[in-house]
Amino acid sequence: MPYLDHAATTPVLPEAVAAMTTALGELGNPSSLHGAGRRARRRVEEAREQLAAAVGARPSEVIFTSGGTEADNLALKGIYWARRSADPRRRRILASSVEHHAVLDTVDWLCAHEGAEVCWLPVDATGRVDPGSLAAALARDPDSVALVSVMWANNEVGTVQPVAELAALARRYGVPLHTDAVQAVGALEVDFAASGADALTLTGHKLGGPCGAGALLLRRDAACVPLLHGGGQERDVRSGTLDVPGIVGLATAAEVTTGRRAEQSPRIAALRDQLVAGVLAAAPGTVVNGHPTDRLPGIAHLGFPGCEGDSLLMLLDARGVECSTGSACSAGVAQPSHVLLAMGASPAMARGSLRFSLGHTSTTQDVQAAVAAIGPAVERAQRAGTGAVGPA
Amino acid sequence: MRLIAAMSGGVDSAVAAARAADAGHEVTGIHLALSAAPQTLRHGARGCCTIEDAHDARRAADVIGIPFYVWDLAERFRAEVIEDFVSEYAAGRTPNPCLRCNEKIKFAAVLDRAVALGFDGVVTGHHARVVDGRLHRSVDAAKDQSYVLAVLTAEQLGRAVFPLGDSTKRQVRAEAADRGLAVADKPDSHDICFIADGDTRGFLAGRLGARPGPIVDAESGATLGTHDGAYTYTVGQRRGLDLRVPAADGRPRYVLSVLPRTNTVVVGPGQLLEVRTVDADRAVWTGCPPPAAASSCSVQLRAHGMVSPAVVVASGDRVTASLDVPQRGVAAGQAIVLYDGDAVLGSATITRAA
Numbered sequence: 001m002p003y004l005d006h007a008a009t010t011p012v013l014p015e016a017v018a019a020m021t022t023a024l025g026e027l028g029n030p031s032s033l034h035g036a037g038r039r040a041r042r043r044v045e046e047a048r049e050q051l052a053a054a055v056g057a058r059p060s061e062v063i064f065t066s067g068g069t070e071a072d073n074l075a076l077k078g079i080y081w082a083r084r085s086a087d088p089r090r091r092r093i094l095a096s097s098v099e100h101h102a103v104l105d106t107v108d109w110l111c112a113h114e115g116a117e118v119c120w121l122p123v124d125a126t127g128r129v130d131p132g133s134l135a136a137a138l139a140r141d142p143d144s145v146a147l148v149s150v151m152w153a154n155n156e157v158g159t160v161q162p163v164a165e166l167a168a169l170a171r172r173y174g175v176p177l178h179t180d181a182v183q184a185v186g187a188l189e190v191d192f193a194a195s196g197a198d199a200l201t202l203t204g205h206k207l208g209g210p211c212g213a214g215a216l217l218l219r220r221d222a223a224c225v226p227l228l229h230g231g232g233q234e235r236d237v238r239s240g241t242l243d244v245p246g247i248v249g250l251a252t253a254a255e256v257t258t259g260r261r262a263e264q265s266p267r268i269a270a271l272r273d274q275l276v277a278g279v280l281a282a283a284p285g286t287v288v289n290g291h292p293t294d295r296l297p298g299i300a301h302l303g304f305p306g307c308e309g310d311s312l313l314m315l316l317d318a319r320g321v322e323c324s325t326g327s328a329c330s331a332g333v334a335q336p337s338h339v340l341l342a343m344g345a346s347p348a349m350a351r352g353s354l355r356f357s358l359g360h361t362s363t364t365q366d367v368q369a370a371v372a373a374i375g376p377a378v379e380r381a382q383r384a385g386t387g388a389v390g391p392a
Numbered sequence: 393m394r395l396i397a398a399m400s401g402g403v404d405s406a407v408a409a410a411r412a413a414d415a416g417h418e419v420t421g422i423h424l425a426l427s428a429a430p431q432t433l434r435h436g437a438r439g440c441c442t443i444e445d446a447h448d449a450r451r452a453a454d455v456i457g458i459p460f461y462v463w464d465l466a467e468r469f470r471a472e473v474i475e476d477f478v479s480e481y482a483a484g485r486t487p488n489p490c491l492r493c494n495e496k497i498k499f500a501a502v503l504d505r506a507v508a509l510g511f512d513g514v515v516t517g518h519h520a521r522v523v524d525g526r527l528h529r530s531v532d533a534a535k536d537q538s539y540v541l542a543v544l545t546a547e548q549l550g551r552a553v554f555p556l557g558d559s560t561k562r563q564v565r566a567e568a569a570d571r572g573l574a575v576a577d578k579p580d581s582h583d584i585c586f587i588a589d590g591d592t593r594g595f596l597a598g599r600l601g602a603r604p605g606p607i608v609d610a611e612s613g614a615t616l617g618t619h620d621g622a623y624t625y626t627v628g629q630r631r632g633l634d635l636r637v638p639a640a641d642g643r644p645r646y647v648l649s650v651l652p653r654t655n656t657v658v659v660g661p662g663q664l665l666e667v668r669t670v671d672a673d674r675a676v677w678t679g680c681p682p683p684a685a686a687s688s689c690s691v692q693l694r695a696h697g698m699v700s701p702a703v704v705v706a707s708g709d710r711v712t713a714s715l716d717v718p719q720r721g722v723a724a725g726q727a728i729v730l731y732d733g734d735a736v737l738g739s740a741t742i743t744r745a746a
Contacts, residue, residue: 311509314420314461384508 006359056191157290158299209253278371326355401445404517485725521557628721
């Protein structure tokens with residue numbers, strides 16, 4: 001079955017399954033003081049070191065969370081609250097206009113309920129933030145900025161942001177920068193220390209680990225108000241009994257995936273390029289979205305003029321080819337992607353796109369199956385047109 | 393056949409999809425998102441259009457074992473059904489939005505898209521039958537929906553599949569329970585799906601604004617009161633007139649007609665509501681060729697309304713029906729549906745009744 005939706009979630013690595021299975025059979029709350037507790041604690045701390053080593057962080061910078069959404073919420077709300085309480089003038093959030101909804105909606109919530117003001121940083125036609133626009137937004141009134149948030153790589157079109165350059169700009173004004181690196185870890189070289197970021201979001205299920213386990217990497221000097229109060233786990237920033245199997249699975253997957261990155265990423269990128277070339281041959285007129293080179297190796301985001309992405313997805317699904325329209329859903333209804341709109345696409349073009357995303361289990365056969373299915377699907381979807389659904 | 397099953401999240405469409413799949417068809421379930429801003433949870437007696445209803449439809453598709461997608465038809469629905477509803481009321485007529493939705497959305501926008509995508513037809517949970525290409529009433533007279541389907545053309549009917557027409561609602565619910573469908577005892581939907589609180593008058597007032605005008609007595613011509621908008625009145629309506637002057641004979645008064653040009657609501661005694669002649673246009677003939685001469689049949693003048701024997705004359709896309717028995721509360725904008733026994737002969741939109 002050609003599964004081409006690895007950016008949604010990717011198969012769990014056998015190594016992670018094995019490590020988690022062992023951990024599930026073991027008793028112990030890592031906060032307990034007795035032998036069982038100490039053994040569980042040891043598992044967690046080893047995992048913390050393993051994960052930190054995989055992403056260029058110090059173990060004490062790892063805060064385990066329930067996943068990427070929680071880590072984004074914690075970083076944005078926690079850092080905003082801490083910075084504002086230190087200086088009430090700090091209410092501005094500078095964030096890219098192509099963030100994941102876990103960031104977008106959290107920022108909107110802070111604006112609606114916590115007195116924040118947002119400056120959405122524009123992107124160019126390839127989806128990249130211009131460092132100049134961040135520099136200008138910072139320089140306008142540096143004392144009013146609470147934090148900057150720019151993702152490492154975009155989850156829809158795959159464009160990689162110049163995070164280190166942006167972090168250096170923010171640092172010049174003493175403003176912390178958060179980056180959502182959910183799609184980047186495992187696919188690109190992500191070194192937290194070298195990036196200069198103050199906080200970084202990652203999650204297990206995008207890199208071969210389990211769902212429900214993620215982490216916020218948070219510099220020790222970055223103040224952050226907790227969202228969850230209770231037992232004081234994770235530096236008192238994230239209370240809650242630690243999920244030992246989930247944490248072990250996350251760390252194992254991070255180690256294995258980053259360890260194989262040097263061979264896997266070029267292999268996946270070559271398959272992706274083969275897919276793009278095949279689709280362009282089968283359906284001339286297809287548009288390739290995102291940055292031509294600074295792009296996640298596994299992502300091919302393609303626009304099909306005159307088609308509804310929904311129609312294409314359904315037709316490919318019926319042929320067993322699984323992909324995504326790449327945009328957020330509510331009740332399964334695709335809204336035009338805010339990412340493509342920010343890149344300057346028309347709403348019709350934004351609705352007529354598909355995201356194919358490849359990962360560690362992808363093969364040439366998957367690509368061939370998708371290429372074989374796409375031509376007839378595009379033909380049919382063009383016949384169905386865009387008029388039956390949505391604005392004409 | 394490859395079929396699209398339109399699944400509202402209710403029991404009827406779930407069982408219809410299940411029966412179509414059992415019959416060996418390759419069925420794909422879809423839920424129509426008809427609101428651009430759907431409510432999260434269901435309120436009152438409405439049975440579709442919320443995210444909870446989409447969830448119910450999805451769970452039914454899971455249980456049946458068919459693929460399921462949501463199709464966003466909010467913009468088409470707004471343009472074809474909601475705007476038509478508002479402008480019809482503004483013009484002094486009484487539209488039937490369910491009928492319009494069948495005509496323009498389920499068996500037009502959805503069907504066209506389905507056919508273009510390689511499907512052969514659309515399955516719905518309507519209580520009606522298609523026999524030899526002719527639309528027939530359901531065996532469950534109380535649940536029969538042939539009236540709101542009678543606007544469909546022969547071509548549309550040819551691609552419609554109604555698996556429930558030979559069953560009663562009770563049988564459908566029992567079968568849903570047997571199949572393990574959680575919607576087996578979900579209440580029937582009524583009211584208008586896009587008016588969340590059921591307040592049609594408030595909805596129209598919000599869209600059309602206050603337009604005060606006179607309420608006039610049909611017999612004396614005297615002004616009996618004022619209204620805030622003629623569009624909120626329907627022929628045959630008795631309640632909500634709020635007249636200060638009692639009728640001379642002490643009998644209740646009804647809305648006899650709504651005159652949009654002068655923004656006047658005409659009221660009078662019940663017997664003046666009785667009509668014998670109904671004029672209609674936009675005729676569609678699916679059960680017989682357009683009758684060349686005056687012919688006898690039965691007519692139904694509103695959903696769940698009485699059936700009356702009549703003599704019908706057709707001319708072009710116009711129809712005139714002379715009713716054997718006078719009927720009350722016949723409103724322009726509603727459909728006149730012509731039956732031969734249980735078979736639908738055709739339908740048209742009422743323009744005038746006298």
